[in-house]
Structure formats: C-alpha cells, structure tokens
Amino acid sequence: MSFWLFGLLCLYGLSAAGLALSAVTEDETPPADATRQVGVLLERMAEALRSLNYEGILVYLHENRLETLSLLHHVEQGRVQERLISLSGPVRAVARERDRVLCALPDGHPLSVERHGGGHILATDGIDPALLGDHYRAGILGTARIAGRDTDVVGIIPRDRLRYGYRFHIDRETALPLKSDLIDEDQEPLEQLMFTSIVFNASDGVTPALVGQPVRNAPVTESTSRWRFNDPPKGFQLVMHHEIKQPDGSAAEQFLFTDRLSAYSIYVEDGAQEGLDGLANIGAVHAVGRKIDGHRVTVIGEVPTATVEAAIAGVRLAP
Amino acid sequence: MTDEHRLIDEQRQRLSALQDGELDPASAARLLDALAEDASLRKTWERHHLIGLAIRGEHFAHEHRMIADRVRESLALEPLRIVPRRRERPTRLQSSSLVGMALAASVVFLAIFVAPTLWQEAAIRSSGATQATPLASREPLPDRMNGRWQLDRPDLASKLDQFLVTHQETAPATGAKGMLRYATFVGYELPR
Numbered sequence: 001m002s003f004w005l006f007g008l009l010c011l012y013g014l015s016a017a018g019l020a021l022s023a024v025t026e027d028e029t030p031p032a033d034a035t036r037q038v039g040v041l042l043e044r045m046a047e048a049l050r051s052l053n054y055e056g057i058l059v060y061l062h063e064n065r066l067e068t069l070s071l072l073h074h075v076e077q078g079r080v081q082e083r084l085i086s087l088s089g090p091v092r093a094v095a096r097e098r099d100r101v102l103c104a105l106p107d108g109h110p111l112s113v114e115r116h117g118g119g120h121i122l123a124t125d126g127i128d129p130a131l132l133g134d135h136y137r138a139g140i141l142g143t144a145r146i147a148g149r150d151t152d153v154v155g156i157i158p159r160d161r162l163r164y165g166y167r168f169h170i171d172r173e174t175a176l177p178l179k180s181d182l183i184d185e186d187q188e189p190l191e192q193l194m195f196t197s198i199v200f201n202a203s204d205g206v207t208p209a210l211v212g213q214p215v216r217n218a219p220v221t222e223s224t225s226r227w228r229f230n231d232p233p234k235g236f237q238l239v240m241h242h243e244i245k246q247p248d249g250s251a252a253e254q255f256l257f258t259d260r261l262s263a264y265s266i267y268v269e270d271g272a273q274e275g276l277d278g279l280a281n282i283g284a285v286h287a288v289g290r291k292i293d294g295h296r297v298t299v300i301g302e303v304p305t306a307t308v309e310a311a312i313a314g315v316r317l318a319p
Numbered sequence: 320m321t322d323e324h325r326l327i328d329e330q331r332q333r334l335s336a337l338q339d340g341e342l343d344p345a346s347a348a349r350l351l352d353a354l355a356e357d358a359s360l361r362k363t364w365e366r367h368h369l370i371g372l373a374i375r376g377e378h379f380a381h382e383h384r385m386i387a388d389r390v391r392e393s394l395a396l397e398p399l400r401i402v403p404r405r406r407e408r409p410t411r412l413q414s415s416s417l418v419g420m421a422l423a424a425s426v427v428f429l430a431i432f433v434a435p436t437l438w439q440e441a442a443i444r445s446s447g448a449t450q451a452t453p454l455a456s457r458e459p460l461p462d463r464m465n466g467r468w469q470l471d472r473p474d475l476a477s478k479l480d481q482f483l484v485t486h487q488e489t490a491p492a493t494g495a496k497g498m499l500r501y502a503t504f505v506g507y508e509l510p511r
C-alpha cells in the first residue's frame with residue numbers, strides 16, 4: 001500500500017509542476033510560424049500513433065487514483081491491431097481492429113462495436129491548430145524527458161470552460177506522445193497518461209490507410225431528422241447524423257457535434273427505453289439524459305458537465 | 320478425477336475469476352488463448368454471462384449469444400499474445416506472488432525512474448511553477464452510488480459504455496491520442 005502511495009505522490013509532483021504555459025498567454029495569439037510548427041508536430045504525432053509498432057506500460061492518474069495499463073499497437077501489411085489492458089485491479093480490456101472494437105469489463109456486458117466503414121467514421125487525421133484558434137490556444141511549451149527520452153511539449157489550451165484541452169509530450173525521435181495530459185482552461189491537469197516503458201518493434205513499412213472524412217475538417221451538416229438542436233454550446237457544430245443498432249436490436253439516432261477537437265454525441269431512442277435521468281460521469285467523460293417529447297435523449301462526450309447540459313437543453317422535436 | 324477433468328474444472332474457475340475481474344492479466348491471456356481454441360469453453364463463458372445477467376436481474380437479448388463467436392473470430396485473426404507463454408503453469412499461489420512482485424517492481428520502477436523525471440520536469444519550469452496542486456477538481460455531481468458511472472444499475476452503465484465506445488469510434492476527435500482515448504474506459508477501477 002505504501003508503495004502505491006509513494007507512486008501517487010510521484011505523480012502529484014508532476015501536477016505540482018503545473019507546466020506553466022509561458023509560450024502562449026491568455027491574450028496572445030501565437031504567430032503563424034509557431035502555429036505551423038505546432039501543426040507539424042501534431043501531424044507527426046498522429047502519423048506515429050497510426051503507423052508505428054510499439055508496446056509499453058503506462059500509468060494513468062485520475063481523481064487521486066493511479067492505474068497501470070498495458071498498450072500494444074501492431075501494424076502489419078497496413079492492418080492495425082491494438083490492445084489496452086488494465087494491469088491493476090480487475091482486468092479490463094479494449095481490443096481494436098479495423099472493423100470492430102471489443103471491450104471486456106468485470107460485471108458488464110461484453111461490448112462489441114462494429115465500425116461501419118468510411119461513411120460513418122471520421123478519420124483520426126490529427127489536429128490542425130489553425131482551425132482551433134477561436135476556442136483553443138496552441139503553442140510549444142518547452143522540452144522534457146519522459147521514459148528516458150527527450151520530448152517536445154505541445155499545449156492546446158481551451159479558451160473557456162466548455163471544453164478540455166491537451167498537453168502532449170512528443171518524443172523527438174519517433175513523434176509518439178509519451179505523456180498526454182487532459183487539461184482545463186487553467187491548464188490544470190484533470191487526467192494524466194504517461195509511458196513508463198516503451199518498446200518499438202520493426203515495421204514492414206506499409207502505413208495503414210486513412211478511412212473516412214477527417215474530423216478536423218468534416219463539413220458542418222444540418223439535421224435531416226425531426227430533431228432540432230437550438231443554441232448548442234459555443235463552437236460545437238453538427239457534423240454527422242446516422243442511425244445505430246443497439247445490442248438489444250432497437251435503433252437509436254446518433255448526432256455528433258464537434259469543435260474540431262472535443263466532441264459529444266446526442267443519442268435519441270424510443271421513449272420506452274430505459275435510460276439515464278440526470279448526470280453521470282466516468283472521469284472526464286460526462287453524460288446527461290432525460291425524456292424529451294416522449295423520447296429518451298442522452299448526451300455523452302469527453303467534455304465538461306456544462307457542455308452536456310447546454311447541449312441537452314436545446315434538444316427539441318420539430319412539430 | 321482425471322487430469323482432463325481437473326483441467327476443465329480449473330479453466331471454469333478461471334472463467335469465473337475473469338468475469339469477477341479477479342484474474343491476473345497473465346492468466347487472462349492464457350485463458351483467452353484457451354477460449355479461442357475450445358468451443359465448449361466458449362459456451363461455458365457465454366452461460367456464465369447469461370447467469371450473471373439473470374442474477375443481476377438484467378435484460379438480455381439473443382444477440383448476446385453471438386458475442387463469444389465474434390470474440391473468437393477476432394482472436395483467430397490475432398497473431399499476437401498479450402504476454403509470452405510460460406512453459407510451466409504456475410499454481411494460483413505462485414501466480415499471485417508473481418503478480419504481487421511485478422506490481423511492487425513497477426512501483427519501485429516508478430519511484431526510481433519516474434519520480435526523478437517528474438521532479439526534473441518541475442525544475443525545468445521552476446520559474447513558472449505555481450503552488451502545488453493535485454489534479455484539478457471537477458464540478459461535483461450529485462451523490463449517487465459508487466458503481467461505474469456512479470450508477471447502481473449495471474444495465475444502464477453498460478448502455479452508457481456502449482454509447483461511449485460508439486461515440487469514440489465514430490468521432491475520434493481526440494484521435495491524436497490513438498488507443499489512449501480508451502484509457503478512461505479501461506483505467507477506471509471501482510472501489511472493491
């Protein structure tokens with residue numbers, strides 16, 4: 001027990017550091033060169049995450065708790081296989097392949113989510129800081145050493161309390177994010193993920209193809225259903241709407257809103273379905289649900305409580 | 320009891336442990352291997368889930384019976400193992416000891432190698448360092464049960480899990496995090 005306490009204290013040290021954002025201040029707009037430089041780093045990072053073969057151990061700090069995770073990312077002939085397994089506490093696992101995600105949680109249904117192809121998927125094409133300026137400030141914060149490797153530290157800081165931002169420690173050699181912090185408007189870390197060890201394996205050089213429209217520039221769309229979304233949280237726009245089939249065979253409509261970095265989904269189901277009434281959260285992921293016009297509506301996303309509450313407040317069924 | 324029966328009995332006990340979240344990761348990997356190769360074990364796994372659903376009074380649909388096959392198909396396509404196989408299967412006691420030692424080693428590793436990194440990081444930015452604060456606190460939600468999603472209804476928590484995974488797969492807005500976006504999903508252990 002004392003070992004774990006010490007581990008926690010170690011990570012608190014990181015929080016205490018606070019990683020001041022000296023390069024980009026509240027009112028300062030970063031010069032175009034700096035934005036371009038951040039863009040290049042983030043693009044390299046997204047490419048590295050997609051195409052490299054690596055496995056490692058991570059620590060995950062959230063709400064005064066410390067978890068250890070094992071990550072495997074394997075690319076062979078352009079096909080990606082990924083696994084994330086908890087090493088502390090009950091075994092929880094997510095395995096992801098090209099067309100399917102499998103999740104195993106204790107005391108829960110085994111989940112299997114199929115990916116339906118390019119038409120319904122927004123690609124993980126990285127982050128374009130030039131498109132985020134209205135709602136985030138992006139900048140290079142300095143350098144640090146993580147897992148014994150030199151990293152460049154990039155911050156994407158939210159300008160308001162309706163979204164979260166990130167601080168990435170990007171490995172200079174491979175461009176992998178060796179440490180990722182989820183941060184709030186005050187740059188305070190909400191959750192921290194850090195590799196404590198990582199091994200890179202040889203790659204066959206076949207890069208996985210990007211499928212679908214990148215979320216960073218997905219076109220804004222209009223709701224084609226009877227549902228209307230008045231006054232969504234500032235900066236969030238509807239970019240996708242489709243119908244999903246649930247494990248019990250029932251259908252639900254999914255509406256996806258994004259500000260080009262953060263996102264939430266609004267699910268609308270038949271009113272007879274059991275569902276969430278009020279607020280719930282798991283870490284930084286918040287959800288809110290209620291019945292609206294005889295239907296069950298649930299909003300969920302890695303956004304603050306205020307955002308999901310604002311989102312559900314504007315949901316209306318058109319007459 | 321024959322050796323074969325003893326082995327089957329052991330595997331069933333491990334299935335129960337896996338579903339209770341009490342199986343260590345190394346044993347889980349071996350069990351997943353066995354599930355991939357043994358149809359009767361997969362049926363047992365499926366039955367255990369259905370029994371769990373019934374005990375918890377949750378609704379279950381026929382479609383759930385297909386889960387095991389879908390997992391098996393995916394495992395069959397998966398050439399990698401979570402951990403290397405061992406030649407000798409450790410006893411439960413040995414296994415527990417090894418896991419304990421591994422955890423202790425991990426923490427010692429953290430203490431020796433990670434802490435200096437963190438403190439070095441603090442030193443790098445000492446000019447801008449603010450008062451020591453732990454992780455930022457979030458807006459408190461109304462008091463609920465201690466279950467996943469702070470809900471005392473596993474069926475509802477499962478539904479939110481399904482919505483979350485669908486959302487994350489459909490909208491990898493934080494795609495730059497790759498698989499790490501599932502850390503929230505996997506990394507949340509409930510107090511036991």
